[in-house]
Amino acid sequence: MPDRNAPELRPEWGELLARDDYKRDFRERDALIRGRDSWKLERRQYFEEQGSPSWEAARRGDWGEALRLLEDRRPALLAIGREDAARRSFFHRVRVVERPWTDYLRWQLHSLRIRAECGERVRMVDAAELADSEEFGQLPEIVVLGGHTLYQVRYSEAGIPAGAIRYTDPDLVLRWEGYLADLHRVGEDVLAYFEREAVHGRRWFGGR
Structure with a gap:
């Protein structure tokens, strides 16, 4: 694992953006990126995927x-993968994974597998490996866009x-x-992780 702790990040160092402003700012800045990669850290074990029919079906057990x-x-x-390749800018x-898995994570693993097959570069890290960085609290949700912008993405307690x-x-x-x-x-x-954990481990669906 990395031999250093996560960098410090204080809210007063940045600018607060409402949800719609964040989405617009992200799209505008992302469209300008050429030849620089972007990075995302997902730490929470549950997000409320609003507007996702697939997640709604999973919540119903279908x-x-x-x-x-x-x-x-x-x-x-x-x-999207072809566009990223043309821009020489990969996501x-x-x-981060904790056990026992949440049903959300079980569902997301399928989504991440497909994203990886389409060109996104996804890797899994066990939460236990982050002990040094999380001595004083859980890591935030982070996006670093094209080497020039960092977003600390905010969620409600319910994951909204x-x-x-x-x-x-x-x-x-x-x-x-x-x-x-x-x-x-x-x-x-993620493809190796999925093969071992979801297929061989028979953890395809919630409750199994």
Whole structure:
């Protein structure tokens, strides 16, 4: 694992963005990226995926429908992967995993597998490996976009998106980019993880 703790991050160093402002700011900045990668850290074990018919089906226990709807997104994800390749800008995701798995994580593993098959670079890290970085609290949800913008993505206690704090200090962005790159480097590829845990481990669906 990385031989350093996570960089410090204080809310007063950034600018608070409401949810719609964050989404708009993210889209505008992402569209300008050429030749630089982006990084995401997902630490929470549950998010409320608003507007996701697949997640709603999983919540109802209809896993067949949930997986079918995830597969329906494959063409759009392949198009994103081709665009990323053309821009020479790839999205790297670090997904932290705790046990026992939440039903959300069981569902998300299928989503992450498809994303990886479509070009996203996803790696899994066990929460136990983050003990040094989490001595004083759980790591935040982080996106580092193209080496120039850091977002601390905010959620309610129920996992509902609540905007973000935007940071643009170059040194701060660089430190977090390096930390996430280190986590990604030592993590396990999601396809190998999925094969071992979800297929061989028979943990495909909630409650199993």
